[in-house]
Structure formats: C-alpha cells, structure tokens
Amino acid sequence: MVGRCDTLPVANLIDVTDPGDERLADFRDLSRADRRPDRPGGRGLVIAEGVVVARRLLASPYPVRALLGVRRRFDELAEDLAGLEVPAYVTSAEVMAEVVGFHLNRGVLAAADRAPMPGAAELADRSRCLAVLEGVGDHENLGAMFRNAAALGVEGILLGAGCADPLYRRSVRVSMGHVLRLPFAELRPWPGGLDLLREHGFRVVALTPRADSVPLRDARLDHGRVALLLGSEGPGLTEGAIAAADGAVxxxxxxxxxxxxxxxxxxxxFHAAARP
Amino acid sequence: MVGRCDTLPVANLIDVTDPGDERLADFRDLSRADRRPDRPGGRGLVIAEGVVVARRLLASPYPVRALLGVRRRFDELAEDLAGLEVPAYVTSAEVMAEVVGFHLNRGVLAAADRAPMPGAAELADRSRCLAVLEGVGDHENLGAMFRNAAALGVEGILLGAGCADPLYRRSVRVSMGHVLRLPFAELRPWPGGLDLLREHGFRVVALTPRADSVPLRDARLDHGRVALLLGSEGPGLTEGAIAAADGAVxxxxxxxxxxxxxxxxxxxxFHAAARP
Incomplete structure (x- = not known):
C-alpha cells in the first residue's frame, strides 16, 4: 500500500476527459439491462467495483482488460497495478458517471474477460466441503452466499438448476469479490448430477425446514466429505432435490x-460443516 | 386472511384524496431527516411499512394511532383490523407517495406511539439467552440482528453504548417487525452494567476475532444462562467491553x-447459544 501516487510507477495510467471515448466501451451503460456487458446478450465481461473488489479481480484468474477510475482510487491500487500491462483510464467522477450511466461512489471499475473454470468433478476431487445451490436466482443472496462460504471455509460452490450468474456485477459486489476467488461450477443434469458427489465420497445433506429433518447441531457435519444442498429464499429446495440428497437437516x-x-x-x- | 374487502367489516376505513389532509400528519415527510416523526427531535413515533410489519405492529404492545394505505393492502389486513378503533386512511399510491415523500412499494403504513419497555433486570430475570450489543449504530445491521435473534430463540436484546434506535423506521423494516416483538432494554452504565447479568447468573461471552478467544464450536454455550456480547462491523467490541466479559469466543x-x-x-x- 502506498500513500501517494508518485511513490510507485503505475503502468499505463491514461488520462481521459471525453465520456464518448471509444476506449471506455467496456464500462459503458452498466445500468442498462439491454446493453450491459455483464449480462447474457452482452459481452459477458466481469466487472469489479471499488478498490477491494478490483484488487480481488486483479489477483484472480480472470484476464483483466482495463480499469476506469478517479486518480485517488488508482493511488490506492498502485501496488496492485505495478507492472500490469493493461490500460488504466483516469478521469473525473463526473465523466465516470456519464460513461457508466449512474453515479459510482466507489470510484474505480475493472473489467475482465471470463475464463474457463474447473468442472464439478475437479472441484469434488479436491474439496472436503462444498455448497450446492438450487434456484438461488437473487444476485445479492448469491453474492452473500459466496462471501459467507469463503469466510467459513467452504471450498467451492456447485450451481444446480435455476441459479443466477455469480459473475454478474451485483453478485460480484455483494460477495466482496469472493466470487472471483472461490471456485464454482455448474452441476448437470439436475438433480441427477448429485450422484457425481456421492461417487466422490460426499454425503449430500439438504438444508430444509421440514419437520422430519435432523436439527443441524445434531447432524455431525464436521467430518468426512459433505456437500450442503441449499435452496432459495421462499420456495426452498424442490422435492426432487431433497429426495436426491442423502439426508436433511x-x-x-x-x-x-x-x-x-x-x-x-x-x-x-457452513459454520457447522466447513473448516477454514 | 380474507380474499376480498367486503367479506369482513373493517372498522374506520376513511377515504382520503387530499395529500394535505391534516389527519395524515403521522405519515408526512418520512424521508426528511429533520421532520421525520421517527427520529430524535421528531415525535418518536413507531412506523411500520408493509402488510407483514404492520400486522406485527398491530399485535405489539405499541398503541397504534393510525394507518395509511391503498385499498388492496387493507383487504389483506382486514382480519387484523377488525374491531380496532383506529382510523385507517385509504388513498391512492400517488397520494401516499406525496404524503410520505417517496414512493412506497409496500402500500401500507401504520403509526404507533412508543410504550414503556421492561428494564434490563426484568429481561435478565426471565431469560436464559440474551444478546448484548455495543456500538451497533447501523440501523439495517441492528434490524437484521433482531430478526436473527427472534428466529433463533434469543429472548431479548440489551443495548450497550453506541447503539442505534431499534424503533427507527429502517430498523423496523429490516427486522421484519421483530423489533416490535422481541423485548429490548438499555444496559447502563456501560460496560459496568454487565455486572447485572452476572448477578442473575449469566455468563457474559464476547464474540471477537482475537486469537486468544475460544472457537465458538468448542465453547459449549448451549447450557446455563448466556449473554452474547456483540460489537459493530468494523471496529468490533471495545477493549473495555471485552475485559468486562467472562470469556471470549x-x-x-x-x-x-x-x-x-x-x-x-x-x-x-445465536444458533450456538440459544434454543427456539
């Protein structure tokens, strides 16, 4: 961390004053659903907002394309950017707001391409505790689950049917960037793909309020391979998913x-089952 | 629950069309900090937003003064309002927005006076598991803590130094109205008032990331009287509060x-210590 921007050379800082500058295309109209680069139909970019999350993106496997921000934020990111061969566009908060379409308090954005992720089998191979989500379509809940999983030692997340895209901008933000660190993969077919976990020695345990499920604290989830099956707020897990699990808590x-x-x-x- | 408003007689439904109507004073300018009835300097009213929370207010010890909402929401509240001798002002979403100062998606508001609460000693007398908060000044975090405490079986909340007002509108909303059900009291002096809990046989256990604290799962908090001492996001508990506790997890x-x-x-x- 450095206090002033002139104490370290930051590669490729480029001043920009024209909100119409074509080089800022990755950051344009982030709030317009039909044009957003981070949405299906858009260019599928990964967008990080703010210093903390941008730093996680820079440290992630996703190839960073460019950054856009105010000078003070680039000062804070100086060490993270040193030696990095990507353009960092420096502008004012006003120009930035005009480009992205809303006023951004966090003062810096980074854009990256997506990258291939490990498959479900690879994640199962190398993990003791996984989370498996079904129907978590709310980007903020999804992001919060990644943050909590990362903090509490869950080693990866498998996405069953009906889940939102963890790399959508709002999920990235709410996760504090942990969607960029914690590996995830789709699990298909659904829920038949749960067999893959059993083949890897996992107990698949559904979290459900059903009366015949075991109280979590009596379930002894802190040993052996455990996959926690979690549904969405409201409807919860489908009958099919609960039936495909080995037990319920x-x-x-x-x-x-x-x-x-x-x-x-x-x-x-997660606290009951995982170990950081 | 009734499906249509004409299946039950709802007392005191009063149609209102003028946003300047003086009878709506309890609901005026809810978003203006200097005039809000639910803020210090305001009239200290308790404001509930939405059907679920309004229902909790109607069932609470707080004396309801009036309601304001669109007809569909009063239909949903028909059973809760039956026989209640308070005015329920029926209007359009547009008039409602003009009165309160912003557009309210939830379509109904209820206002109540504050009411005397049990003291800390009374709460300690009748509880096995309490939460004690220090410096939780964020209304949303405070509301979320009440919701979680209510769900997981914590029997009351004691407010140490630096906590926000649980009856502030946003805390009420985020708590899903559980600040209206779960008793709370101020604990003074701070942190010396923790002695009161010890006198009632409580173990006071601080939650803190300090390395010399015991991992939560090894702390056996599920028996005897336990008071969980919790700090704010960021700074966490003060040294004085941690020193005044009997142990740390x-x-x-x-x-x-x-x-x-x-x-x-x-x-x-809460899940480790309380029992619903």
Whole structure:
C-alpha cells in the first residue's frame, strides 16, 4: 500500500476527459439491462467495483482488460497495478458517471474477460466441503452466499438448476469479490448430477425446514466429505432435490418468525460443516 | 386472511384524496431527516411499512394511532383490523407517495406511539439467552440482528453504548417487525452494567476475532444462562467491553477474507447459544 501516487510507477495510467471515448466501451451503460456487458446478450465481461473488489479481480484468474477510475482510487491500487500491462483510464467522477450511466461512489471499475473454470468433478476431487445451490436466482443472496462460504471455509460452490450468474456485477459486489476467488461450477443434469458427489465420497445433506429433518447441531457435519444442498429464499429446495440428497437437516426456528435470510441460514450451516 | 374487502367489516376505513389532509400528519415527510416523526427531535413515533410489519405492529404492545394505505393492502389486513378503533386512511399510491415523500412499494403504513419497555433486570430475570450489543449504530445491521435473534430463540436484546434506535423506521423494516416483538432494554452504565447479568447468573461471552478467544464450536454455550456480547462491523467490541466479559469466543475465518457481516456472525453465535 502506498500513500501517494508518485511513490510507485503505475503502468499505463491514461488520462481521459471525453465520456464518448471509444476506449471506455467496456464500462459503458452498466445500468442498462439491454446493453450491459455483464449480462447474457452482452459481452459477458466481469466487472469489479471499488478498490477491494478490483484488487480481488486483479489477483484472480480472470484476464483483466482495463480499469476506469478517479486518480485517488488508482493511488490506492498502485501496488496492485505495478507492472500490469493493461490500460488504466483516469478521469473525473463526473465523466465516470456519464460513461457508466449512474453515479459510482466507489470510484474505480475493472473489467475482465471470463475464463474457463474447473468442472464439478475437479472441484469434488479436491474439496472436503462444498455448497450446492438450487434456484438461488437473487444476485445479492448469491453474492452473500459466496462471501459467507469463503469466510467459513467452504471450498467451492456447485450451481444446480435455476441459479443466477455469480459473475454478474451485483453478485460480484455483494460477495466482496469472493466470487472471483472461490471456485464454482455448474452441476448437470439436475438433480441427477448429485450422484457425481456421492461417487466422490460426499454425503449430500439438504438444508430444509421440514419437520422430519435432523436439527443441524445434531447432524455431525464436521467430518468426512459433505456437500450442503441449499435452496432459495421462499420456495426452498424442490422435492426432487431433497429426495436426491442423502439426508436433511434443519435450523430450529422460533414459531411465528419468518425464516432467516437464505445467506444467513447458509452461513450457519457452513459454520457447522466447513473448516477454514 | 380474507380474499376480498367486503367479506369482513373493517372498522374506520376513511377515504382520503387530499395529500394535505391534516389527519395524515403521522405519515408526512418520512424521508426528511429533520421532520421525520421517527427520529430524535421528531415525535418518536413507531412506523411500520408493509402488510407483514404492520400486522406485527398491530399485535405489539405499541398503541397504534393510525394507518395509511391503498385499498388492496387493507383487504389483506382486514382480519387484523377488525374491531380496532383506529382510523385507517385509504388513498391512492400517488397520494401516499406525496404524503410520505417517496414512493412506497409496500402500500401500507401504520403509526404507533412508543410504550414503556421492561428494564434490563426484568429481561435478565426471565431469560436464559440474551444478546448484548455495543456500538451497533447501523440501523439495517441492528434490524437484521433482531430478526436473527427472534428466529433463533434469543429472548431479548440489551443495548450497550453506541447503539442505534431499534424503533427507527429502517430498523423496523429490516427486522421484519421483530423489533416490535422481541423485548429490548438499555444496559447502563456501560460496560459496568454487565455486572447485572452476572448477578442473575449469566455468563457474559464476547464474540471477537482475537486469537486468544475460544472457537465458538468448542465453547459449549448451549447450557446455563448466556449473554452474547456483540460489537459493530468494523471496529468490533471495545477493549473495555471485552475485559468486562467472562470469556471470549470467535468464529474461525479463512485468511484473507473480510469478516462476515455482523448480523451473519451474530446469527451463527445465536444458533450456538440459544434454543427456539
């Protein structure tokens, strides 16, 4: 970390004053659903917002294409950028807002291409504790689950049917960039693909409020290979997914209380099963 | 629950079309900090937003003064309102937005007066597991902690120094109305007031990432009287508070990962200590 931008040479800092500059194409109209580069139909770019998340993107396997930000944020990123051969466009907060389409408090963006990820079999090979998600279509819940999984020692996430894209900008942000560090893969077919986990010696344990499930604290999930199967807020896991699991656990809840937020419930289960 | 508004008589439904109507004073300018009825300097009203939270307010000890909403929401609340002697002002979404100062998706508001709460000693008398908060000044984190505490069986919350007002509108909303159900009290002096808990047979256990704290899962918090001492996101507990506790526990975390959200960390500790 350096305090001033002139204490380290930062490669490729390029001043930009024209919001129409074609070199800023990766960052244009981030809030317009039909043109966003990070959406299906867009260019599938990975967009990181803010110093902390941009730093995680720079340290990730995703090939960074460019950065856009105000000078103060590049000062903070000086060490991370040193020697990096990508353009870093320096501009004002006003020009930045005009380019991206909204006012960005975090002051810096980084754009990267997607990259091939490990397959489900490879993740199963090298992990003791995985999370398997079904129907988590909310980008913020998905991002929060990645953050909690990374913090609590879950080694990877498998995406069953109906999950949102973890690399969508809002998931990246809410995860604090941990979607860029924690490996994930699609698991197909669904839920038949759970067999792959069993073949690798995993117990597949569904988290569900059903009365016949075992209280989490009695389930002894802290040994052996465990895959925690988690559904979405509201509908929860499908019958098919629960039937395809080896067992079911629940978090005992007070009567008359809405269920916990899904990422909070997941964190409780991660703490019970994973070891950082 | 009824499907249509004409199947049950709802007391005191009053149609209103003028946003300047003086009877709507409880709901005026909710977003203007200097005039908000739910802020210090305002009238200290408790404001509930949406059907679920309004229902919790109606069932709470807080004396409801009035409701304002669109007809469809009053239909949903028909059973809760039956026989209630308070005015329920029916209007359009547009008039409602003009009165409160922003567009309200939830379509109904309820306002209540504050009411005396049990003291810390009374809460300690009747509880096995309490949460004690220090410096939780963020209204959303505070609300989320109430929601998690209510769900997981914590019986009350004591507010140490530096906590926000749980009855502030945004805390009420994020808690899903559980600040209206779960008793809370101020604990003073701080942190000397923790002695009161010890006198009632509580172990006061601080949640802190310090290396000399015991991993949560080894701490056996699920028996005897336990008070969980929790700090804010970022600075965490003060040295004085940790020193005033009987012991310290931590949630083991992966290196290089930001700490969990404070309400998420609290939920993990609540699950370990409380019983719904």
């Amino acid at each position: 629940r978090i005992p809840m007070a009567e008359g209380v809405d269920s916990l937020n899904v990422a909070t419930a997941a964190a409780i289960a | 931590r949630i083991p975390m992966a290196e290089g990962v930001d700490s969990l959200n404070v309400a998420t960390a609290a939920a993990i500790a």
